[in-house]
Amino acid sequence: MPQRKETSEAALVENQGKILIKETAKARKIAFVGDHLPRKCGIATFTSDLLSAIATAYPESQCLCVSINDIKGGYEYPEVVRFEIEEQDLSSYLRAADFLNISNVDIVCLQHEFGIFGGPAGGHILAFLRELRMPVVTTLHTVLREPRPDQRRVMQEIISLSTRVVVMAERGRQMLQEIYAASPGKIDLIAHGIPDVGFVDPAFFKDQFGVEGKIVLLTFGLLSPNKGIEYVLKALPQVLEEFPDVVYIVLGATHPNELREHGEAYRMSLELLAKKSGIEKSVIFYNDFVELESLKEFIGAADLYITPYLNEAQITSGTLAYTFGAGKAVVSTPYWHAAELLAGDRGVLVPFADAEAMGREISALLRDDIRRHAMRRNAYRCGREMVWSNVAQLYMQSFEQARLQGTAPSRKSLLTKTLDLRPPQLPALKLDHLQRMTDSTGVFQHANFSIPNFAEGYCTDDNARAFILTVLLEELGQDRESVCAMATTCASFLQYAYDPHTRRFHNHLGFDRRWLDEQGSEDSQGRAIWALGFGVGRSPYRSFQFISGQLFAQALPAMTEFTSPRAWAFGLLGIHEYLRHLSGDTLVNQTREALLSKLVDLLDRNSSADWPWFEQELSYDNAKLAHALILTGRATGQQDVLQRGLDALRWLNQVQISGKGHFLPIGSNGFYKRGGPRAEFDQQPIEAQAMVSACLEAYRATSDIWWYEQSQRAFDWFLGWNDLGLELYSPESGACGDGLHVDRVNRNQGAESTLAFLLSLAEMKLTNNMMTSFRKPTANGN
Missing domain, CATH: 1.50.10.10 (Glycosyltransferase)
Known part of the structure; x- marks a missing residue:
């Protein structure tokens, strides 16, 4: 085995990084919220590494993790994971918030990625954030340039509910301000952390993998079709013509989501492509999610690192950060993180999905030793600022600034809006009349x-x-x-x-x-x-x-x-x-x-743009149609179905709000045909009940508090917030009048009306219980 050598220049550049003055941490208890190893994903690796780096740098602070489970039963977590959230269970987010509140945590550091949280666009995390009583620093692993409406809403509310937000690239900071109207003063730019490794000759590691004497190209990370590896395989034949000793290592297990949905189809297609191209002797697939020490050895053996991703809108890449910081020459497609990190002769960019350009640039770099080694030195020098010990200090500075600022003001005002400390007062459940109506x-x-x-x-x-x-x-x-x-x-x-x-x-x-x-x-x-x-x-x-x-x-x-x-x-x-x-x-x-x-x-x-509804008439029990789409879309994971249900319910809600702001159901005395007159009376309790139930389902699906407010508006119709200002329900017996006429309440108290009121009341109480049963005063009385 060759002796391990670190160049004198390496020793020099290791001391040229940004030096921070380390202070004693004032945040004594820090909770990290996100995926955690052994879950196999980039966020899990990042959360685990960041927590470990801060715990090492600040041993006087207690670090713990709240992890998100995407599978039933979760994972065999280490002891540092103190609480687990079930991805699609809204109530578990509230339980997690309560756990942190009563644990006297000083700072919550949230790792945000749209794909790891439940609800449309990951909206369940909003319910969690609204309940927290301490400052929150949120790391945004994705910043979308063209978000869908639900993604924009979730992102803007996360920014509002966070005391500070962290991005890993300058492009991300600009987009937060331009697209999401984030205040520049609450944004911190902190690079993706990397292991601190030496500037080592790749030959030192190659014999461990049986590639001694070879030129090693490397791509690593969880495999999925958006990684573009097929274009590297298509480029290899032209590279091998000039450099027959090249071997391309593809390191990484198939992404768990891809594996669940499509099995190993993508990996098999890559292997088949290599065979058809006659390059199977020059390609190695390591189908494994390797530990950090093994990963550092793979990176160390690489002469050239390649990231052929197909999607421009990637604001950060942990795999790119790791290899760049290890002083590797990189050939990459120009996704946002790569375009920013590889500027200034620190790497080479090639167009997306262009195998010919990929092959040409790989060969050019292998041909030009002086340029390749200069690129390595530039990358290694820049990477010294990204080592985890340095990143840990930058995060702690952000935490301390967040503590000085306190909790996000928007979170406090929203909690007041949702009546967090004292939920809306609901009538007592009285069954006297229903029991009288039953034999x-x-x-x-x-x-x-x-x-x-x-x-x-x-x-x-x-x-x-x-x-x-x-x-x-x-x-x-x-x-x-x-x-x-x-x-x-x-x-x-x-x-x-x-x-x-x-x-x-x-x-x-x-x-x-x-x-x-x-x-x-x-x-x-x-x-x-x-x-x-x-x-x-x-x-x-x-x-x-x-x-x-x-x-x-x-x-x-x-x-x-x-x-x-x-x-x-x-x-x-x-x-x-x-x-x-x-x-x-x-x-x-x-x-x-x-x-x-x-x-x-x-x-x-x-449906059409001005009438996004199921029928050409609004008649009775209308909200149940949208309710069914919302519930089924959410349950089956069909986001388009869920969104169409939400859009239809939002329109119906707008149609049924009076000029004075109260719920105004479609009257049963003629209903409402498209283009025709709308019946204002007789208003039926069944319409209010359908709207209460549907809006509560929309709230559970999205965690958007607006839907809860609409359910409360519809429920208040029973209590007198209606056209006549008259109560329909009887607080003594729990009965409900049969409708609201133009001049009076129908005093007959039939089963349909009474049950509409009682079902609405029961659902409201259950939702309030879900929202409040885990909210207990913290030690400081907040």
Whole structure:
């Protein structure tokens, strides 16, 4: 093995980097939030290295990590990971914030990348940030030049909720100011950290990999199609003509997301390309995620490093930083980080997806030893500022400045806006009237004032709604005995309503317990499926799970034959709840796909820029259509479906806000046909309930507090913030009037209206519990 030699120039340039005066840390407890090793991704490596660097540089400070899990069960983390967040579980973000608040953490250092957090555009992290009681320094690993609207919203709010933000390139600082209107005073420019390695002759490491005497080209990092490695392979034949001793090492495991979705297809395509090009003897694939010490040896063996990425919009690259700082000559495509770092004869840039240019520049560098070694020295000299010990001091300076500034002002004002310390006061849950409206058969359909109307009998619609309410009441911890008794009555009604011969539910039952129809409407079938899905997915009682599951399996196939959009929507809501518990049911998943396709196709056929809706009319239970898209899009990971549901609901919300700012539902006295007059009355409680529920789902999907505010606006309609300024609900009994007429409240208190109010109230309380159950006072009383 050749002796390890460090040039005298290396010794010189090691002392030419930016020297910082290290001070004792005032931030005694620092929490890093992001991915962490052994998760295989660049953010995990960065978070682990940054935490370790600061812990080493400032041993008087206690460093810990809150890590994000993208797989069930998480990873075998080291002890420094003190709390884990489930990527798609909004409530776990709130629990994590509470953990940090009660742990008296001085500073939170968040690593932000759109792909690692749950919700549209990673919006769940906003709920976490809003709850924190200490300064936050956020490192932005991606800054998009052309963000989607949801990405722009998330980024702007992250900037607002952060005390300071860190970028790793000057281009990132400029974009934050120009595109996201970030204040220059809160932006810190700190380069990507790198290991501190010597300026070593590559021959020292080559025999470890069996490439002694070879010219080594290297690319490393997690493999995915956007890395552009195929263009290096296409360039190699022309390089090998002049330099037959060249060997190209591709180091790195396939990216976990790519592996889950497509397996090793990309790697196999690269290997096949190498064979077809006749260069397989000159290409080595190391399919492994190597530890840092091994990685440094691979980098040390390289004569030339290549980053052929295909996407310009990459503001930072850890792989480029590592090799650049190790004093390697680099050939790269001109993505943003490379264009900035390799300027000034510190590397060579070639056009994207241009194999000929790639081969030409590689050969030119291998041919010109003087230029290549000068490039190495320039890179190594510049890289001394990027070593982790130096980066750790720069981060600590940012932390100390954040502590002097305190928490972000926008976070405090937003917390006030969300009533964080004292949530909106909601009425008490009173079931007196609902219990009065229920006998041993089921829930009566109508009432004369507050007296059940026996003549109108019962209906499946209302008993399905009531069964859903009982499940929510269980989750709220209401009196189990009375709630279970009502759930039993409603479940029995649904079982009796189902006709196994027609495979349909009856809807209307007379007081004499005789069915008044051959089969119910499609909408009533959909509501029954919705309720049964709740029973399977959320009821705590095995008996309800079993009976609901049996009926659900028998009744579901008919859903695909229905033509009612609301029936499809109710079906999708029920399917979602069912799959909470039985996600592996292929038939139910296929039915979800079919119903979703129907609803999306309906939206495609009817929507336009000025009318982004499913039908040419707004009629009843409108928000349920958008609700179904939001819920299903989120559950299936179909961001386009989720976004279309959000867009439709946002438009519907705008249509239903009065000039005075209160909720103004479409009246049932004529509805609202496109281009025609809008019915202002009779306003129905079912519309308010649909809007409350849909907006809360939008809030859970996006973490955008605006949606919560819209749900509160719709709920306030029941409490008197409406056209007449009159309450519809009875605080004494929990009853609700049957609607709002032009001059009065309809004082009949039927089941549909009362259940609309109680369902809305239960959902609001559950959401408030989620938002507040983990918020406890910290030691300093904040």
